Amino acid sequence: MDDGLRFLTTIAEPRDLKRFSRRELKEVANEVRQAILQNVSQTGGHFSSNLGTVELTVAMYAAYDMPPDTVVWDTGHQAYPHKILTGRLDRFPTLRQYGGLSGFLKREESPFDSFGAGHAGTAISAAVGMALARDQLGGKEKVIAVAGDASIASGMSWEALNHGGAAELDVTVVLNDNRMSIAPNVGALTNYLAALRSQPRLQGAARRAKDLVERLPDPVARVAAGLRHGITHYLAPEETGTIFEEIGWEYIGPVDGHDIEVLMEVFTNVRQLNFPVFVHALTVKGKGYAVAEQDARKWHGVVPFRVDEPNLALSAVPQSQTYTQVFGQAMLEVAAEDESVIAITAAMPDGTGLNAFAEQYPNRFVDTGIAEPHAVTMAAGMAARGAKPCVAIYSTFLQRAYDQIVHDVALQHLPVRFFLDRAGLVGDDGPTHHGAMDLSYLCHIPGLRVLAPRDADELRAMVRWMLTQNDAPTAVRYPRGAAPSNLPELRSPIELGRAEILRKSPDSRVTFAALGSMVTTAYTAAQTLAEQGIESDVINLRFASPLDYETIFALGARSGRVITVEENVRRGGIGEAIAARRPDGIQVEIVSLPDAFVTHGPVPRLKQDHNLTVEHLVNLATPIQLRH
Numbered sequence: 304m305d306d307g308l309r310f311l312t313t314i315a316e317p318r319d320l321k322r323f324s325r326r327e328l329k330e331v332a333n334e335v336r337q338a339i340l341q342n343v344s345q346t347g348g349h350f351s352s353n354l355g356t357v358e359l360t361v362a363m364y365a366a367y368d369m370p371p372d373t374v375v376w377d378t379g380h381q382a383y384p385h386k387i388l389t390g391r392l393d394r395f396p397t398l399r400q401y402g403g404l405s406g407f408l409k410r411e412e413s414p415f416d417s418f419g420a421g422h423a424g425t426a427i428s429a430a431v432g433m434a435l436a437r438d439q440l441g442g443k444e445k446v447i448a449v450a451g452d453a454s455i456a457s458g459m460s461w462e463a464l465n466h467g468g469a470a471e472l473d474v475t476v477v478l479n480d481n482r483m484s485i486a487p488n489v490g491a492l493t494n495y496l497a498a499l500r501s502q503p504r505l506q507g508a509a510r511r512a513k514d515l516v517e518r519l520p521d522p523v524a525r526v527a528a529g530l531r532h533g534i535t536h537y538l539a540p541e542e543t544g545t546i547f548e549e550i551g552w553e554y555i556g557p558v559d560g561h562d563i564e565v566l567m568e569v570f571t572n573v574r575q576l577n578f579p580v581f582v583h584a585l586t587v588k589g590k591g592y593a594v595a596e597q598d599a600r601k602w603h604g605v606v607p608f609r610v611d612e613p614n615l616a617l618s619a620v621p622q623s624q625t626y627t628q629v630f631g632q633a634m635l636e637v638a639a640e641d642e643s644v645i646a647i648t649a650a651m652p653d654g655t656g657l658n659a660f661a662e663q664y665p666n667r668f669v670d671t672g673i674a675e676p677h678a679v680t681m682a683a684g685m686a687a688r689g690a691k692p693c694v695a696i697y698s699t700f701l702q703r704a705y706d707q708i709v710h711d712v713a714l715q716h717l718p719v720r721f722f723l724d725r726a727g728l729v730g731d732d733g734p735t736h737h738g739a740m741d742l743s744y745l746c747h748i749p750g751l752r753v754l755a756p757r758d759a760d761e762l763r764a765m766v767r768w769m770l771t772q773n774d775a776p777t778a779v780r781y782p783r784g785a786a787p788s789n790l791p792e793l794r795s796p797i798e799l800g801r802a803e804i805l806r807k808s809p810d811s812r813v814t815f816a817a818l819g820s821m822v823t824t825a826y827t828a829a830q831t832l833a834e835q836g837i838e839s840d841v842i843n844l845r846f847a848s849p850l851d852y853e854t855i856f857a858l859g860a861r862s863g864r865v866i867t868v869e870e871n872v873r874r875g876g877i878g879e880a881i882a883a884r885r886p887d888g889i890q891v892e893i894v895s896l897p898d899a900f901v902t903h904g905p906v907p908r909l910k911q912d913h914n915l916t917v918e919h920l921v922n923l924a925t926p927i928q929l930r931h
């Protein structure tokens with residue numbers, strides 16, 4: 304890893320940057336960029352966002368005193384330069400590998416990861432909290448939040464700006480504005496930032512930061528909150544305030560986020576200010592690697608690639624159809640038949656498979672940006688007017704819209720359809736991104752129907768059923784990646800609350816009641832058991848809510864033993880629900896994810912760790928005297 308990284312190998316913590324001249328800091332930045340390129344081309348991971356934050360990180364870390372000064376990164380997918388400069392260069396090759404560094408921020412990983420992240424829009428709130436705690440506890444450190452132009456548009460970021468601006472806190476927000484979310488950014492704020500960019504302020508960012516410092520009243524004289532505004536208006540009477548200034552943040556920018564000299568000027572001065580400051584830095588996503596600059600969207604997250612022939616490796620086609628693709632196609636089919644179908648994404652058109660829909664039906668496609676709660680309540684509004692809103696959000700990100708699902712959708716019986724991609728374990732992104740809890744946060748909501756398909760054909764059938772034969776609020780959850788192809792052909796139609804029996808025998812010793820992704824596992828286990836002379840039933844539950852207790856316990860009564868299998872934490876999952884209704888004489892055992900946060904790593908490895916495997920099911924079902 305350290306080949307030719309002359310400067311980086313001498314940096315154990317941000318403070319070490321202080322001994323370098325500004326010219327040398329540029330060299331450091333080049334090495335950080337080189338380390339990211341070398342490493343991510345081998346491990347895969349977030350790429351273009353990290354190339355964009357290199358100079359910003361180097362300059363900020365050289366200008367501040369860390370520790371105790373603290374930087375909170377929003378989302379964390381752009382914090383690889385931070386990892387490299389905070390003593391993790393040696394471990395960087397383990398990025399996103401099982402047992403290795405996380406791809407996001409994690410408090411357990413380093414004292415410099417002052418706040419964990421993975422979901423967008425949290426940094427400013429956390430920084431405001433840290434600043435309040437510091438003031439209460441008598442600390443002196445500086446607190447900085449760095450947020451992207453898409454993350455800063457999320458509701459929570461504005462709640463925090465609203466609070467922090469009024470509270471006159473000593474806290475700084477750095478906006479890392481590269482004009483991109485994963486897809487091109489959306490929304491009025493995006494247009495506003497573009498306007499700020501294209502009309503640079505009369506006073507340059509570095510000059511303004513310096514002026515503010517020079518005009519700082521001494522701490523004793525600075526009594527009233529209003530005083531600060533008087534000063535800045537005096538400084539720049541010719542400029543109308545930006546939206547940020549109007550709500551209490553001193554705006555400094557726009558500043559070239561790749562110019563270390565200017566950034567150093569800005570940050571060394573901003574560090575001396577003691578009120579809310581908003582630094583608007585302009586960066587280029589993919590900076591320094593031509594193909595990534597040209598197509599930052601494609602290079603947002605990458606699989607391993609060849610540095611010399613990048614496009615070759617990236618164009619590798621997946622072996623079989625993914626659930627995401629199947630959902631995208633199914634949506635096109637139902638939309639062609641029904642004009643009231645509207646597709647909604649919260650900043651994830653690529654990830655949820657809605658790109659083709661967006662192209663074909665631009666008037667029936669809505670990208671809200673990173674605004675999951677808004678997306679859900681907006682959908683409820685659409686449903687109240689007779690449209691058929693289809694909200695496609697990853698299982699993990701829908702967690703933040705729980706109250707909207709309860710209060711705005713289910714309580715009002717509004718037929719919003721939810722499509723939860725990445726349900727279950729997602730792999731390398733780890734605990735912030737596993738969709739391990741959706742059954743627990745959805746199945747107890749009265750009137751909300753919850754389904755999970757066993758394969759691609761069943762997902763297609765479920766999407767159609769949800770939109771043509773069902774008028775209740777309904778969610779379907781399906782995993783990341785390819786759908787299995789080993790299951791019998793789909794024959795029986797989807798019927799409300801009815802399971803599908805995939806295998807049954809009068810001599811069954813055990814009944815597997817499996818949901819969604821785990822049906823293929825249970826089915827393969829049953830085949831293996833049959834080869835050993837042990838018969839078993841396999842129920843594909845289809846519905847997690849309402850559950851088909853009748854079928855489960857009818858078969859369970861014959862075998863005497865039900866094993867429930869689901870890719871969800873145990874608490875609040877289907878296993879618990881089935882066990883709670885267990886009639887006398889039937890034993891129920893639950894196979895599920897643990898009630899714990901699961902680390903990152905390859906999904907098969909994680910499933911092995913937590914017993915969601917064919918081997919475990921076979922072993923469970925084999926009488927003790929026959930076990931190997």
Ligand SMILES: Cc1ncc(C[n+]2csc(CCOP(=O)(O)OP(=O)(O)O)c2C)c(N)n1
Pocket residue numbers: 352355378380381421422423424450451452453454455479481483484485588649650651673675700
């Ligand atoms: C709550 C939530 N919704 C969606 C995502 C998926 N996501 C990860 S990064 C990203 C785009 C972030 O864009 P921006 O904040 O501008 O940062 P950039 O990558 O451009 O540096 C999105 C939508 C997420 N992490 N969290």
